[in-house]
Structure formats: C-alpha cells, structure tokens
Amino acid sequence: MLSCKDVSAIVASGELQQASTWRRINITFHLMMCQTCRHFVDQVRDIRQASRRLVDDEKAPGLSKEAKQRITEQLQKPTSNHGE
C-alpha cells in the first residue's frame, strides 16, 4: 500500500503516466480511499492546465518565445530533485 507521501511525490513529479500498470492501480486505489490525495491531484492538474494556458500563443501573446520555451521545459521535466 502506497503512503500519501509516495502518491504525492509521483503525482507532483509528473511520473504517473510513465508508472507501471501495477503502480497506477495502487495509486488509483489510494486515491479512492484518500480524499487528501484526491485534492492534491486536482490541484496539480489545475496548476498544470493554468501553466499550459500561459504558454498558449493566443491567450498569452505577451510572453517571449524564450519564456514560453522555459515554462514548457519545466512542465515536462520530472521534478525529482525537490526537497523533502
């Protein structure tokens, strides 16, 4: 059984899509039982969607091409080096 810390680390790092089937099943079961982690997943998804809108040309014409590139890279990069 995964802990809340495990689930939040996987979700925050963006590694959920790359996780093994068994791990995703474990995460799904955890999310079914844990409202705290469900809220966390929702928040991460909202932040990612808001960030993607920022790099959308039509909705954010003020951002430079370089800034959009940096944001896109940060969104795609796994954040495994965040402090514990």
Ligand SMILES: [Zn+2]
């Ligand atoms: Zn949890």
